[in-house]
Amino acid sequence: MLLSDGHKVTSLARSRPAEVETLEAIYGTDLLAIEGDLVMLCSARADPATTTSAIRAAISTFGRVDALVFNAATLSPLKRLADVTLEEILTTFNVDVFSRSSR
Known part of the structure; x- marks a missing residue:
């Protein structure tokens, strides 16, 4: 929905399903898909670098971040x-x- 409304989206997920490939084909550079383990953010083995690097990639690609949605x-x-x-x-x-x- 965000993509179809013209927003640029960065997605961080543990896997890269076919649906992501389809969205990339449709929306091109408006979608930045990054693989990483979100579950690790809430565990004893948490690695904040995963989130930090994803946010930096979004800023580097799109210039800024307007909103963050965490769905762990x-x-x-x-x-x-x-x-x-x-x-x-x-x-x-x-x-x-x-x-x-x-x-």
Whole structure:
């Protein structure tokens, strides 16, 4: 929707699905697609350089950033509910609902 309204968009995602390739073919240089692990931003192994480099790439390509949308989510823990700890539930809830770490 943003692209079709004429906005320039930078996307940071763990993978590069065919849909991204299609959007790049349609919108060309209005879309900057970067591969990186967003989940890492909310984990104990967080690497802020992933976000920093994506934002720098957006500024370098488009000249500025007008808005940021963080849409983080996690699928972990992948185990029986009876085996999930309260800390794991809180971490998942904080990432999926608030897009932040529970640390």
